[in-house]
Amino acid sequence: VAKEVPMDKVSGYGIVVTDESGKIVSFQEKPSQVEARSNLASTGIYIFEPEALNLIPSGSTFDIGADLFPLLVERNLPFYAINHPFNWIDIGLVSDYWLVMQQVMRGEVPSMPMPGKQIRPGIWVGLNVHIDWEHTNIVGPVYLGSGVRVDKGTEIIGPTWISDGCHIQRGAKVIRSVLFEYTRVGQDYTVAEMIVCGEYCVDKTGRMMHVDDDGCELIWSDAREKVIYPMNYAYARL
Template sequence: MKALFLAGGMGTRLRPLTNQIPKPMVPVMVRPLLERTMTKLKGYGIEQIVLSTCYQPQQIEEYFGDGGRLGLKIEYIREDIPLGTGGAIKNTEKFFDGPFIVFNSDILCDINIEELIRFHRSKSAVATIAVTQVDNPSMYGVIEFDRDDYIVSFKEKPHPSEITSNYINAGIYVFEPDVLREIPSGRAVSVEREVFPSLLQKGYQIAVYKGGSYWMDIGTPAKYLQAHKDILSGRCKIPEADYTSNIIFTGKNSKIHPHARIIGPVYIGEHAEIGAFATIGPYTVIGNHCVIGRGSKVAGSIVWDKVTVDSGARLIDTIVADNCRIHRNMEFCKTVYTQQVSHPMAM
């Protein structure tokens, strides 16, 4: 089975982090989210990937190449203009002659893909939609289904009084090729608002898969920060982490001064240096090639690669992008800091 990743979004809600990088390339524990998801798929035996790109596609193509470095075979298709989720899927029709998996590329989840595929086959449905439960579904597309797990209706952002289900579309699907034939060509199409309701109206069976206990759309800085806290706490686990340790991961050639204070859980990348009397954590990620100066404090924060935090600086619940420098004694709280904006942005 092949997998399709919809990786063309501009990541508007995640700006300024996505001003210079496409959203699927935003790092999760130092590695791009897209890489983490594709590596997970490889563990389930899915090695043929199609990437549908639009915004800054060259960054994605240059990083992944043909996929050989990851033991994958990757093919690309670019959108000249945004085609929506349905249009992007239709645009990849030539790659698929059997059932395939579709992923929105900004999703972090623990869904068992093998179980999802097995469930889809057992339901003889044209499509299976993975769903997740949320406390307040009024901001999402709500899915109603029967006792046999077949969808009976879709409600887009219902009024609280209209809510009869708290299950929403998780952005992960298994499609039969019939779905591709039902998507209009030559224009932007929403698979959620147009294609799925149309399939239902035409009598096709669409199943819902309720497996998985963790799901997060990292579409905003606050959710991006929360996703890291969930990983650090073990609510959503990553394979390289040691959840019995105060420092769940330390990359090769990193140096922690004996007088530094580490308050776990903390993740530290490769070639990082933590200075004397610096305090790191809790719930903190330090990227590759970072230098954290003497007496500084970094807590509840995500620091990307090649960042320097000078002595006495303080970062609390803050995201710092690649190649930034936090100068001596500067303080940031609940801030997104990049060198591409004139002023740090509050979350």
């Protein structure tokens, strides 16, 4: 199955050229924009006859895009592309995941509605969400999963997805980000345009950081771990 992509994206895909019958006469594995013979990209959805597996040698590395498809073209075997209009979202890179999640939360992806219950315009929640609405600024679209805790004085700017069991501490900001389950954002820290999962975070360009990296200026942890508050914390909340 193939689909047209913008020319500036061709280097991320296998690119095909077909004749009038749809038979593939050329296959390029991730060519540069200058070298690409078309913008018709393989979606990674294949239907093989069992006999095609006989072309794959045993005991060696043999890639579908780099080896098998060019071999099918070289031997002039029946190898066809179907250019069928359908909703196809490719998440080949971590940065693609961030972008697609932004699109989903903005309602730009058909048949993928926001989960949970919409309790305010642009705000969806799961079960048992604890939040001080009066002292928290939330601008949708935002999803707050079940068991999420949002302390007073926080700010959440969408599109943002906060998964089950997360804890956003007092004064923290979460901006256009995706937090995986049980992420705790530290007090007064800002997470902007990030994916946070476990001990790692990735920005929208794909740059990865570990929570202990010297260059990491963010503070996050496991929300299931006990929090040691400063002695004046209770007073500060008054």
